[in-house]
Amino acid sequence: MQAVRAHLIHSPERGRIERIEDALVSFDAAGQIVRVADGNSAPANIDLRSQGVLLPGLVDLHIHAPQFPQLGTGLDVPLEDWLSKYTFPLEARFADLTYAAFVHDALVRRLLANGTTTAVYFATIHGPSSLNLAETCLRLGQRAFVGKVAMDLAGACPDYYRDSDAAASINETADFIKAVRAMPGNDLVEPIITPRFIPSCSDDALAGLGELAASTGAAVQTHCSESDWEHGFVLNRMGKTDASALDEFGLLTRRSVLAHAGHITDADMDLIAERGAGIAHCPLSNAYFGNAVFPLRRALAKALHIGLGTDISGGHSAFLLDNARASVTASRMLEEGVDPSKDAANRGVDASRIDFRDAFYMATKGGAEVLDLPVGAFKAGLQMDAILVNLVDDFGPVEDLLQKIIMRATPAEITQTWVAGKCVSAPMVHPDQSV
Amino acid sequence: MQAVRAHLIHSPERGRIERIEDALVSFDAAGQIVRVADGNSAPANIDLRSQGVLLPGLVDLHIHAPQFPQLGTGLDVPLEDWLSKYTFPLEARFADLTYAAFVHDALVRRLLANGTTTAVYFATIHGPSSLNLAETCLRLGQRAFVGKVAMDLAGACPDYYRDSDAAASINETADFIKAVRAMPGNDLVEPIITPRFIPSCSDDALAGLGELAASTGAAVQTHCSESDWEHGFVLNRMGKTDASALDEFGLLTRRSVLAHAGHITDADMDLIAERGAGIAHCPLSNAYFGNAVFPLRRALAKALHIGLGTDISGGHSAFLLDNARASVTASRMLEEGVDPSKDAANRGVDASRIDFRDAFYMATKGGAEVLDLPVGAFKAGLQMDAILVNLVDDFGPVEDLLQKIIMRATPAEITQTWVAGKCVSAPMVHPDQSV
Structure with a gap:
């Protein structure tokens, strides 16, 4: 049992912010919070009160790991051109496992330093590079969902970068699920079924992946009604919206993460709510590739599960709070x-x-709800995933602190990141070490 | 004479980006660049090639210094309410010179660390606090324009925070201009005539400040057609737009900086271009207080002088590159x-x-042109104002480096800031020291 003494701010339910001055968070060896009590109610292993405020760790619902090398670039063309001009050629390089391992290590360290305690990743079509990403998250201590990308449709996908056929998409995904679940000591990383999006997958692949979701219980992620082109393409091919089509393929579940969703209809929202699926809202990316603003407040009013995503590299920032603001x-x-x-x-x-x-x-509990994960707030039964924020130039009343953090904190002001009760990133702590 | 060896990127004219690998920038004791030559053409005092890339310093055309304590907060109400609810009470506190000096010191250090080599400030209505800001910039080595705010209209301004009458606005501004120009050793800071905006100034004050602009040659700054309310208020009171009214008061000159300008008409643009006045585009602030997006590309096509502003604290970031992106x-x-x-x-x-x-x-040369200052690029005759940028996680080709810096660099990646040939901010250099 460990205990951290700190000032806390969290939002255990939407619309409610709670600030607890001088709290003691006790958690067990598995990182599960056992008790949140007064700061002086018991001895603490670590006292962070003088070093800032502790917030729940950030949950990033949508990241393309192999696109990290082009972060901040390639924003000059629409989605359908961006894929073939920049993105598919870059992702194809991850057939080279050495290159993949180098990028993955840098990315996971960067995201941990930026306060991302849970990350939901698209990897590539390659089993080995996808598994390397899962291993990297586990080694560096990041909670993650990792998906081998399924995309098999000849014509829609380039020959140099696609699964050979629907069976390959399905079988390689099934193998990947087993491999991630079999990683020794894995209590942090889950596999996630990842059809890239309907335009790049055959009906057979989508149907097979839907069956796999049912048989394995694995989570699902895909892009949904991302842009005018994407939304229109699916309407044209399927005669229905992305959400309806995904539902018919068994891909719209309580464990599904739909990226973007800017062009979903009211009926789509109702269907998504009924299934308990969630949305990864990626506002920076949408400004470049979405053609419109996701009607977030309308979706929140329908009680959809919604969290945030950086969408590296459709979004140009690896810092989730840039997307929060x-x-x-x-x-x-x-x-x-x-x-x-x-x-x-x-x-x-x-x-x-x-x-x-x-x-x-x-950015915290909402993302956790999308994933149905026990993180995102400081409460008995949840995991001790947290970030220490040390805001510089803070003159004002403590009541304004959270607003300032959300609207202006920089990555350098995230001074510690904790996952499952271990400090996995801090200026003086190597990510391989725990406190 | 000093010489810095570095890799350079600058944009000496709009639309042209120049990257010079291994250059030698030589400058004299006054900070004026004498020559830009090959890196090995002469001995260098300092070699920065292994530490990143040197860019021209950032020019922030619109900052309210006294609003720094509320940066990131107060974004919940429209402009006309924001002023009375949050901003006037905060600015009024700067009657306390101790508080003012504390905030000014923190702000100027922060902006230098963030790469802002030239800053255009609204101070407060108080002569002493305004002069303290000018002194702080000079002491810490930041190039700046500082304005004592003029606002005299009873009813429009609260009694606790306004100039007593038009004569006070004019005379105190005249005194302030003299005081700034008389600061010992001042080669960095200029006074700027600062009617807050038409809604808070009487006709007499505006006319007197226009005469002062003509007689002193001082620069001018104000807000222009910032929001629906502000634009409509001026139309209603003056029967004409902000730009036309400012012009008639003698406040639209080659040295005028108009903040926001989101609602200016095509005729306004033509008038502004004819006068050679400039615009401080503040996109983050405009999203909260502007009611619309400034039609930037249309204004650029008319060859208006346009730079960027953080608009602390209407904008929620003190980092100009956040506004660039x-x-x-x-x-x-x-x-x-x-x-x-x-x-x-x-x-x-x-x-x-x-x-x-x-x-x-x-963010660089465009801002310099608005101010008619010899900064913003690496060229003989211009001042040596520069920032060293050390982008982490940079995997790609050097051709993409500038784009990555503009779209994703964080303040911590600005590792040195140079003004007038002196390094005034760096992790290991105290701002009071020069190299």
């Missing part, structure tokens, strides 16, 4: 509209704004 | 539109996007 900014721009030549009354969409409280919830 | 993002959102329920064809404004090259130019 961008989710606020984008919601304001949806509400206000963008074109000053229009009358204010006809410019935007009323009642679209969210604030930093919603963004904080999505 | 937000200028790209906002331009994309203007082009694409925001409401997914609209047809793509009727959603946005065609041909609105800019890219990282434009953002880089605005």
Whole structure:
């Protein structure tokens, strides 16, 4: 049993922010929080009170690991061109396991340093590089879902970068699930079934992966109604929306993560809510590839599970809080509209704004709910995943601290990252070491 | 004479990016660049080649120094309420010179660490606190324009925070100009005439400040057509737009900086271009207080002088590159539109996007042009104002480096800041010391 003494801020439910000054968080060897009590109620192993405030760790619901080398670039063309011009050639390089291992190590360390305690990854089509990513997360101590990407549709996918056929997509995914589950000492990393998106998968592959979701109980991730092109392509091929089609293939489950979803309909929202599936809202990426702003507040009002994603590298930042604040900014721009030549009354969409409280919830407990994981707040029974934030230039009342962190903290101000009760990143701690 | 050996990237003209591998920048004791030559053409005092890339220093055209304590907060109400609810009470505290000096010291150090080599500041209505800000910039080595805020209109300004009358606005501004110009050893800081905006100033004050601009040759800054409310208020009171009214008061000059300008008309743009005045584009602030996106590309096409501003604390970041990338993002959102329920064809404004090259130019040479200052590029005759950027996790080709810096560099990756040939901020260098 260990105990950390610290000031805490968390949002155990959407709309409720709780600040606990001088708390003692006790957790067992498996990282499970046993008790949150007064700071002086028992001895502490570590006292962080003078070093900042402890928040729940950040949950990033959508990351393409192999795209990390092009982070911040390739933002000049639409999605359908971006894939073939930049992204497929880069992902294909991960056939080289040495290159893959180098990028994975750098990425996971960077995300841990940035406070991402849970990451949901698209890897590549390659089994070995995908497994290396899972191993890297486990070795460096990051909670993760890792998916071998399934994409088999000739014509839609380049010959140099696709599964050979639907059977390969299904069988290699099944093998990958087994391999991740069999990693020695694995209590952090889960496999996730990952059809890239409907446009790159055959009906057979989608159906087979849906069956695999049912038979293995594994989580599912894919892109959903991401852009005008993607949404229209699926409508045209399937005669229905992404969400409906995914549902028919058995891919819309309580454990499904739908990335983007900017163009989903009200009926889609209802279906997603009914299935208990979740959405990875990626506001920075959407500004470049989504053609519109995801109607977040409308979806929240329907009680959908929604968290945040960086969408490395469709999004240009590896810091989830950049997306937290961008989710606020984008919601304001949806509400206000963008074109000053229009009358204010006809410019935007009323009642679209969210604030930093919603963004904080999505970045922590909201993301955890999407994944049905016991993380995201400081409560007995949940895992001790946390970040220590030491905001510089903080002059104001403590009541404003959370808002300042959400709206302006930089990665350098995340000074410790804890996963499952271990400090896995800190300026003076090598990620391979625990405290 | 000193010489720095480094890899350089700059944008001496809009649309042209130049990368010089292994250059030698020689400059004199006054910080003026004498020669840019091959790296091995002469001995160097300092060799930075292994530590990153040297860019021109960042020019932040719009900062409210006294609002730094509330950075990241107070984003929940519109401009006209924000002023009275949060901002005027905070600014009024700067009557306390001890508090003012504390905040100014922290702000200028923060901005230097973030790479801002030239800053254009609104101070407060108080002469002493405004002068303290000018002294702080000079002491810490930041190039700056500092303005004592003029706002005299009873009713529009609270009694606890306004100039007593128009004569006070004018005379205190005149005194402030003299005091700044008389600071011993001042080769870095200029006074700037600062009517807050038309809604808070009487006609008499505006006319007197316009005369002062003519008689002193001082620069001018104010807010212009910032929001629906502000733009409409001026239309209603003056029967004309902000830009026209400012022009009639003699406040639209080659040395004027207009903050925001989101709602200016085409005729305003033509007038601003004719006068050679400039615009401080503040995309993050505009998302919260502007009600729309400034039509940047249209203004650039009319050859207006345009740079970037953080608008601390209307904007929630003290890092100009956050606004550089937000200028790209906002331009994309203007082009694409925001409401997914609209047809793509009727959603946005065609041909609105800019890219990282434009953002880089605005953050450096574009800002310098607005101010008519000899900074913003590496060229003989310009000042040696520069930042060393050491991007971590940089895997790609050097051709992508600038784009990555503009779209994703964090403040911690700005590892040195040089103003007028002196290193004024670096992890191992105290801002009071020069190299």
